[in-house]
Amino acid sequence: MKFVATLVTALAAFTAAPSHAAGVRAVGVDHVGINVPDLKQAEDFFSKTFGCVPVTHIGPFKLNASGAGADAKFAPRADSVSLAMLRCGTGSNIELFEYRNSKGNMDMPKAEDIGASHIAFYTDDIKGGVTYLKSQGITVLGEPITMPSGDTEGETWVHFRSPWGSEMELVSYPKGKGYEKHAKVKLWKPGTPAN
Known part of the structure; x- marks a missing residue:
């Protein structure tokens, strides 16, 4: 019986998802957060351009010293x-944050700044995507580059x-x-999001 239990445990270890050496076992990326100057403008842009659907809305929450609470772990950085x-x-x-009367830096970070980030939207028709962005007055930074x-x-x-x-990126x-020709682990991709 002990042999059978050991065998079952060993088989479970071999068939389980890849394990992590330490830390939190992340199932996936739930969301990406982005600060925007105007929540409605950003929702409209993501909806009209990429078909994103606004699902939840919360706030405004006051962020002054009294609203943050005496044991707050952050300094008030905006009114709400x-x-x-x-x-x-x-x-x-995608989680959007709109801070009212922000006391933070209002300069857009440059791509090379520490902490700067971008969202990349996948499309099967990048030329059509670029044409659409340009038709909407969106600044496209150069032409699409195909990696050879x-x-x-x-x-x-x-x-x-x-x-x-x-x-942002298309x-x-x-x-x-x-890399898919030789890699054992594959990156997430939209056509097969569970693989």
């Missing part, structure tokens, strides 16, 4: 904050600026990427 969570296709959700070799062979990408100035690899 409002949040919205958007569902975007089969990918991660290496791990990202077959990937096409181009960056653009949202209406409020955040740098990316496409309908025939896959070069």
Whole structure:
């Protein structure tokens, strides 16, 4: 009986999802948060441009010293904050934050700044996507670039600026990427989000 229990335990270990050496076992990325100057403008942009659907709204919450509570772990950084969570296709959700009368830095971070980030939207039709963005007055930063070799062979990408100035990206690899020919672990992709 002890042998059978050991065998079952060993088989379970071999068939389980890849394990992590330490820390939190993350099932996936739930959402990406982004600060925006105007919540309604951002919701409209993500909805009209990418088909994202606003699902939840909360706030505004006051962020003054009395509203934050005596044991608050952060300094008041604005008068209030409002949040919205958007569902975007089969990918991660996008959480939008609008801070009223922010005391924070109002300069848009440059791509090379520590802490700067961007959202990349997948499309099977990057040329059509670029044409649409341009037709809406969105600044597209150059022309789409297709990677000719290496791990990202077959990937096409181009960056653009949202209406409020955040740098974002369109990316496409309908025939896959070069690394997939040899890698045991595959990156998430929209066509097969569970794999």
